[in-house]
Amino acid sequence: MATDLRLDARNSAAPESVRDDHVTADKSSLTARRSFVTLFARYDRQLLGAVGIGVFLFLWWLGTETSVVNPKFLSPPQDVYDALVTGLSPGGELRDQVGPSLRRGLTGFLVGLGLGLVVGILVGSIRLLDKLIEPVLLFFRSLSILALFPVFLLFFGIGEQSKIAIVSWAAFWPIFVNTTNAVKGVERILINAARTLGADRFYIFTRVILPAAVPNIFPGIRLGASYAFTALVAAEYLGATEGVGIYIRSSQEAYQIPSMYAGIVILGVIGVTLNLVLAAAERRLTGWQLGLTSR
Template structure:
């Protein structure tokens, strides 16, 4: 049977515009709802005792009460201050040393075995070392955060600077650009997109390492709050502290994403049609 002209030129049906635009939000909301229902069902069905796992509603109630009465909210600021201080120190040191090592080929070769060793070394194995040298005060907690954040930033910075396309450098030299101009206008802009994954990973590591550091000792902090709640079998409060860490992590990731979007806008301008 011959195919009609109408059948040939009829385009396929376009997908729903609303779903196409908000599919990530919709699927994310469905996935979150399914997770919460499964969480509630595991506890309500008696598969796990509420002594070990609180329901979502009890966790959220403990979270709201902790913020309202100050028992949880008072623990947030000390942890954020430690994490932010350690992250900033690691950011400055990691990018500075990473640029230096990545810019000089001989430094890359000398640093390679050291990077290979320390980047794979467990932070938990080093906790006693920090305690021995710095005690259980603020210095050791910040130092642990610096250590956890430094390596992702440093490794990415070394690779980013060392991996800048030679054709860009040669083109700049051909046009008569000096060393300072090449470094500030060619090397750094080209390296920033490759450095940012390390910065985002370091931001996530900051709170992961901080909780481990706070468990060593101290008076205030989210890690201490979680540990004290666990020791007292205050299960909803314990999971409320964990929920707080997760929400802070989401906020930090959003900030890092916005910063990356802003600082790498020039790259999108080159690649987008």
């Protein structure tokens, strides 16, 4: 008890400036912690994603370094990085193959996007059409794209048209299915309310159905973009003379394993970049919905 009283006496006898310094330091520390928590809460996805990538690269390096995975079959990340830098440098072989693949992939995706949206909106809007062609669409949707390669070659030959057609086919189905379900899934209460207020069919379709369906259409668009670049590699095997798919296959045949993985990494980067662009467009076009549902 006497010790506590002496400590209190010392604290009370401390200069005012010293106490102010302690209070200021405590406030600064608290402010810094709050700023860190706010920053982490705002960018937690990016920060945790970076940590996940770092852990993946470390495990990759550790697996090859300890020979858990044979380095002849899975090149160490530093070797793949060197092959990537060399291939993308001016005059590098990989750099020359990216352009043709991007052209094919984006062209096929845009064709599949347009067809998927138009056909999906028509089928989702017209009930009779939906019931009429549902068995046909279900049949073609169930077919493997690999089984259709000979058909594409017969109709379009071994040129660019067949490769773009394959990519378009792969991108079409997820976009079509999501668009159809999104249009059919618009709540009837919204449509009935617009009709009660005297809106005509065109107004209801453009101002009620489409805006309500857009948030559910975008996941299909992003999935279609992923399918498009997945099918691109297989499409480039069909008589192509340039492209990342050909680069990957020729590297594997020449047993240049780091270069093979460098091509795979490039395809992944292209897919991730396209997905980020589409996600930004989705946030821009459907931000109003986020504002309504986040409360």
